[in-house]
Amino acid sequence: MSAILEIRGLTKRFGGLAAVNDVSFDVREGGISGLIGPNGAGKTTIFNLVTGVYKVTAGTISFAGRPIADLEPYKIAAAGITRTFQNIRLFKNLSAFDNVLTACHTGAKYGLAESMLRLPRYWREEKALRAKADELLGIMGLADRRDVTANNLPYGLQRRLEITRALALGPKLLLLDEPAAGMNPDETEQLMRLIGKIRDDFRLSVLVIEHHMDLIMGVCEHIHVLNFGCTLADGSPGDVANDPKVVEAYLGSEEGKKSC
């Protein structure tokens, strides 16, 4: 099984602090991987590095065989990596439909002139975009909320909408940053099944950052554990759960280590 995402020796320094320090792991193609660790371990930083929000200090990131470190974020998105955010970043004042429709833009090619002059290609492609947006909303169970302003959606649906928006670009790798944050066990269960379904139906790979252990253990096939920016453990859920280093990091000891 080939790796869709290969991270080697990834390091990110902010001033003197190494938020991510020499981290290496793979996300298997078609797999669901988890990235866990205590708060401040560097998980979101890794997402930001992969999606081009931060510049890499050292190390490489390969996506489907291509190096992508330091590419412009929109190019990385177009190449097939999309994400959701820890603090939901929906287009809050737009409707659910408009949120998804906006993200569908890569499905059309008409240019500025064609839009201003309303040439035939505009009409054709717009119709297709709108159909696609509605289709996605339907698949994700949001069709009856399509006209609701994103801000007015209940929290759980907002998270679902963010995932829907991320799917609109037809990604090959979906990065989910704490998708279960603030959810009760029922909702988390639903989310778990949703993630598996998305992976199967959309034929993509998933990398999840999460604190909810039941979600991680339940849905991930491979887990990478971070602590203070360094790799602590890597392997299957069973391996990781029994790794004494992981247990110690989560339960902590009196004089906790502050770096690796």
Place this chain on the structure above:
Amino acid sequence: MDAYIQGIIILTGINLLAVLGLSVLTGFTGLFSFGHAGFMAIGAYVGAIFSSKLGLPFAAAIVAAAAGAGAVSVLIGRLTLKLKGDYFCIATLGFGEAIRLILNNWKWAGGARGWDNLPASVTIWNVLIVDAIAVVLVWNLLNSRHGRNMVAVREEELAAQMAGVNVFRYKMIALFVSAALAGMAGAFMGHYMTYITPKLFNMVKSTDLTIIVIFGGLGSVSGSILGTLLLTALPEIFRAFSQWRLVFYGLAVIVIMVGRPQGLIGGMELTPAGIRKIAAERRAKSALAAAAKAAEQGGEE
């Protein structure tokens, strides 16, 4: 028609060109500029060169004006569009003032005294026709995937990037469109009043344009049109009260910002489709509230 009324309509129409452009930049893409009078000035002077010095027809002058202002905006955009919000604002302020000062010192174009004896090419008809074309083109642009991308940049720039939007490119497009339209407005102004001076294109003018966009409502073309109408026509009518007019204007700005920040019709359009959309959003919202209430009353485990 009364010449006085014609004059008001023409002035409104000229302002509308600039406001329309600024609406694209500010209302839809979320970038605030306090220097767009600078683009008007560039357009006015380029237009004057084409009509007065080169003797070309008015149509050529306004196209050149738009192109000239647009070209400068590309240069400015390269330098400043990567800056964060506050800094971009200050840069536009600096740009507007710099243009005014350069023109003030440019003896060949008349310096501070300006340039007069420009051909009086503007009629109520060519203003209205150009306005109509501009409104249609801008509307079409904004109601397309390009317009949606600009709104995405305004709403959540980072998320827009992650959704594959080339944020820099769209900011540049918005800036170019706003500058070209402002330049055209400047040329129209010159050929209506038959003279131009740098003082006409000062920071007060830039601020006025931005205030109209906000007053009409950010993210609304119909709002910008309505706003321009009210804020150009009313002051003209109240010109008798000259100084106090501005006092109330300043007060009105504060009141609107504090009391009704969405302006007249922010975020929506006063068209059949626009109203239908708002109605759909309201219905969906109450349906959601009703469902939530029912679930609550049904009892949750």
Place this chain on the structure above:
Amino acid sequence: MVQFLQQLVNGLSIGSVYALMAVGYSLVYSIMNFSNFAHGAVIMLGAYFGFYSLTLLRLPFGVSFVLAAVGTGLVAVLLERLAYKPLRERRAPFLYFIITAMGASIFIENLVVATIGPTYKTYPAVFGQGPIQLGALSIGRIDLTMFVVSAISLTALMIFIDRTKMGKAIQASAYNMKASALMGINTDRVIIIVFALGGALAGVAGVLFGMKYLVYPQIGNITNKSFIAAVFGGLGSLPGALIGSVLLALIETFVSGYLSSQYRDLIGFVILIAMLVVRPTGIMGKSAEDKA
């Protein structure tokens, strides 16, 4: 050489007034994170307050001075309470603050024009006439006053910020408003004090400016210089505002003296744009990456 020193002296005295304006502006920026475009109007009011205290109320100079500063401090606080506070509570994006500030600026400026009138007024010559001779250099009395008053005011401000409890509260709030509130700092009171201080500094700057030049309603436009100086030195940094102001004034004076006064105002904006392109955080600023 004498020419050079003379220009230096001129530059420093103008720089001191720019510094007063820029520091007041930067102070508000550091706490509120927005550019208070109404600062110029407050400066202008300072010039008028001082003028009327001297001529109408016939108060001695020292008293007029203090009165002007108190007056502008009050105006600034009033503006904050009535206009900025509601915006803050609504968590409005910073651009609304800027527009509101502009509205306030237009309101105040035109209120003065509509009531007092646009004619220029001149301060009485409080310190007597004629420059002071220091060897081959001549320093205008007003220039010297500007420099001394600015230096005293700014030093007093720095001591206040550095040594007093409220000053530390201001520093903390500037660094992180929310955390400071959680630590028990009354951030509302901090904001009031900051605006009062900024306003008072503006008032002092206004009086000095009016003394050196003239009193007229459009004095506020001079604040463009203070914005440039503040950005130059690093928005939100008080020492930066100081350095930026002095440097800007010196550059302007030398350009004006050695090249042509035509370019004096232009050079400021050129510096501004150059600074924003090369190093937007200014001389003393720090950069920060956007956290996702």
